[in-house]
Amino acid sequence: MLRVENLVSGYGRIVALKGVSLHINRGEIVTLIGANGSGKSTLLGTLAGLIRPRSGHVHLKDREVTRHRPEKLVRQGVALVPEGRQLFAPMSVHDNLILGAYTRRGDTSEDMENVLALFPDLKDRLGQAAGTLSGGQQQMVAIGRALMSRPSLLLLDEPSMGLAPRISQEIFQALRGLASAECSILLVEQNAHLALAAADRGYVLETGQIVLEGDCETLRHNRDVQRAYLGRGYQEAWEE
Numbered sequence: 001m002l003r004v005e006n007l008v009s010g011y012g013r014i015v016a017l018k019g020v021s022l023h024i025n026r027g028e029i030v031t032l033i034g035a036n037g038s039g040k041s042t043l044l045g046t047l048a049g050l051i052r053p054r055s056g057h058v059h060l061k062d063r064e065v066t067r068h069r070p071e072k073l074v075r076q077g078v079a080l081v082p083e084g085r086q087l088f089a090p091m092s093v094h095d096n097l098i099l100g101a102y103t104r105r106g107d108t109s110e111d112m113e114n115v116l117a118l119f120p121d122l123k124d125r126l127g128q129a130a131g132t133l134s135g136g137q138q139q140m141v142a143i144g145r146a147l148m149s150r151p152s153l154l155l156l157d158e159p160s161m162g163l164a165p166r167i168s169q170e171i172f173q174a175l176r177g178l179a180s181a182e183c184s185i186l187l188v189e190q191n192a193h194l195a196l197a198a199a200d201r202g203y204v205l206e207t208g209q210i211v212l213e214g215d216c217e218t219l220r221h222n223r224d225v226q227r228a229y230l231g232r233g234y235q236e237a238w239e240e
């Protein structure tokens with residue numbers, strides 16, 4: 001589905017990704033975990049076309065898409081749910097969702113129905129200003145907006161940020177239900193507990209480089225991952 005080879009990217013003189021390679025198979029949820037500043041958002045921004053990579057290659061469904069513009073990437077099936085949600089606060093939930101379909105023609109009512117079936121909480125709030133929703137509901141709108149473009153690759157930047165564990169779990173469950181042959185997911189998270197429970201495989205990013213990869217089961221049992229990202233309480237969370 002996605003193949004990233006030796007991606008180098010950054011800002012001015014700052015090199016935030018120093019040759020990252022990874023892949024996502026069709027229907028997989030792959031997580032990228034890493035500490036603050038390790039380059040997670042830079043990777044997603046580069047994959048979404050918001051940051052131009054210096055070198056390396058990105059292939060989507062066997063087509064080279066390196067350096068394509070954001071709107072072209074959306075049409076090719078890439079949708080980003082950005083860090084901090086980035087909703088239009090004064091606009092209604094409905095209008096925020098519709099914005100996600102801006103690259104598409106034709107009827108969007110079926111997509112809207114699908115989003116509301118996935119997040120029933122939003123049903124009675126379509127007319128409400130997005131800025132007045134709870135954090136969890138805002139995250140649902142942000143994900144729903146991305147889904148309106150019918151993505152084949154959904155990029156999520158820390159969807160659990162600032163949310164109560166129960167709400168995060170609800171959202172991660174919805175993501176599990178979403179992943180299918182039509183939609184693969186790259187999930188960036190600082191919350192390694194949640195991410196490793198929801199994903200199929202994972203990568204660990206440290207200062208712009210992949211230092212570990214494997215299936216989630218293996219990563220959960222890796223000493224370095226436990227020490228750096230799972231910490232105390234790891235066993236309890238896993239046994240829940």
Ligand SMILES: Nc1ncnc2c1ncn2[C@@H]1O[C@H](COP(=O)(O)OP(=O)(O)OP(=O)(O)O)[C@@H](O)[C@H]1O
Pocket residue numbers: 011014016034035036037038039040041042043083190
């Ligand atoms: N707009 C920018 N201009 C300059 N440097 C930036 C910019 N955005 C990020 N950086 C730098 O690039 C590096 C990677 O940042 P990035 O935001 O990708 O990390 P992150 O893993 O997403 O962190 P966090 O967990 O805090 O969201 C950091 O050293 C950061 O300071």
Ligand SMILES: [Mg+2]
Pocket residue numbers: 040041042083157
């Ligand atoms: Mg980030």
